[in-house]
Amino acid sequence: MQEKPTSFDIAQLAGVSQPTVSRALRGSPTVSEATRRKIEEIARQLNYKVDKNASNLRSQHTNTLALLLFEDPTPDDSLINPFFLSMLGSITRNCAIRGYDLLVSFQQLSGNWHTDYQDSGKADGVILLGYGDYDEYRWRLDKLVAEGANFVRWGSVQEGQPGITIGCDNLQGGYEITRHLIGLGRRRIAFLGAASSGYPEFQDRYRGYVKALSEAELPVLAANQVDAISTEESGHEAALTLIGRGLDFDAVVCASDLIAIGAIRALQEHGLAVPDTVAVTGFDDILAANFANPPLTTIAQDSREAGAALVDALIGQIGKQTVESRMLPTRLVVRRSCGGAPT
Amino acid sequence: MQEKPTSFDIAQLAGVSQPTVSRALRGSPTVSEATRRKIEEIARQLNYKVDKNASNLRSQHTNTLALLLFEDPTPDDSLINPFFLSMLGSITRNCAIRGYDLLVSFQQLSGNWHTDYQDSGKADGVILLGYGDYDEYRWRLDKLVAEGANFVRWGSVQEGQPGITIGCDNLQGGYEITRHLIGLGRRRIAFLGAASSGYPEFQDRYRGYVKALSEAELPVLAANQVDAISTEESGHEAALTLIGRGLDFDAVVCASDLIAIGAIRALQEHGLAVPDTVAVTGFDDILAANFANPPLTTIAQDSREAGAALVDALIGQIGKQTVESRMLPTRLVVRRSCGGAPT
DNA sequence: CTGAAAGCGCTTACAG
């Protein structure tokens, strides 16, 4: 392993000064074509790479974004929400397209994250991703804004939120999928998922559900809603609670695919056929939704566009542009779990 | 947004020299307890964070690892192998435990990666992860070794491979799951998955399958094997090819869960009941395996331990320790797709 | 179009 070459080595070999090497390699137009070629050729031969620590230190920006993935309360690898994993793929790819590196970190919501990444010069900005109790961490967002940090967040897009938020149109998604069930003749529709301010995205989906019921002049019963977080176990448990209440229902709108998969298991354990007796719908369109038994009717969130929107917004913010929160459209995906797909 | 404080600011406020601040904050034992406390207190008040670019530049190491995720030929987000996504979670977590940051990057196998990360001082070492044609990129591994790069790879552990490889015991996994099928009375067992040198992990699984058949004195027919890569579509297509050959088979060992899920779809489309007529098994134990219809009997790879092994090996290598390639045990997970689970 | 000088904010010998 030979000594790592520096810009001084290149300069000496090219017979120019070191700053000229630096300028040439960054494609500065003030360098003559001939010297640029010569320098590039030598750099390639020596396998020279600009030292990022030195260039970042001098220029005071890193061309790196940090992705903070929250997951409370489960510190279990296997429980990372599949939707976030697919977002991660999209974010990584969009960073590469824009010439940024991506630093990834899992965080406990309760942890001490804040602006460490930006303050320590490791990243120019931060992307926040994850479910968890919003009430618990809203004050941290306020703090980030106060510190002038660059950050964007995936979540529920609402007026008066601190900072920039990118999210899908959860209300519309909940509305559309509930309308679809009503259109199929279902009338006694339950909802599984936390419908509280701590889980704004689920709450938005719940509001969409309520809106669809109200428009159809169907009753909205508190007993038809059971809290659940986005895991299969929680969905299973919530469905058991719903069944235990003894109400009559012919459909269940679930706030996520994992909840729906757990709910289907509970229903089937109790001899309730899906979709014949009870229709079930999810939200997210994760890979497993397609392979569930029966395959899940769900609302697709476009993780590809979401990743692009997050990265674009953050880079815009770093570049002192004015960026706005944005709501992305959702798409209804009909499969067999609602009984409405062509057979 | 106030000016970012430096170690000089802390030094002045604490009435000490700047190097003393640096020593105190890194927990050097040569700093007196009293001054260390004072310095830490002031640093906290100013929300001071050590500038990583400066400290990395000076100390010539970054405490950062880079994860390169390969995926050829599909540049599609949704097709990232779920198993790798779960590895990513585990690697991230283990980096955090060891005090390292993680840089993540998706790469085309054909791309120009090599040691860029290490040469440019962005990472101390690299983790390589991904399927793809091994024959196509083996020379790159040789190049990495020649350049003295620090890297570890997830893959097939074999003698004479360049560098350090961590992988699961694919041969044992293939052997065990085939034995299980034989034990359940299946005799005409096919295999779906590329059994060539370009896909050494699949090849190892195939060898385990062959070993189990041979031990049971069952014939190994070339016509019973069809190539497939790890996607649902490829599994579907391979199963159609197998069916088209008109051979009689009562079980299909698939080289991955995604292949198995595709194969089940093809079999069911042709009126072949799973598992009654044909038993099907997978490999990986991804989330969707549990929710498939019927749920997949499969071989679990422990992504948690795998991530720890990769990170430990790489950090050991960076620390100039002698590290060895390692093979991780697998675990048979029996579900309904093989017809053998208790009903 | 190119060079000499300065400096980004740390860590690391070295001296005391």
Place this chain on the structure above:
DNA sequence: CTGAAAGCGCTTACAG
């Protein structure tokens, strides 16, 4: 236990 000095490898005015 602490300080003065040097330097990691770049980029950025500034001068010509």
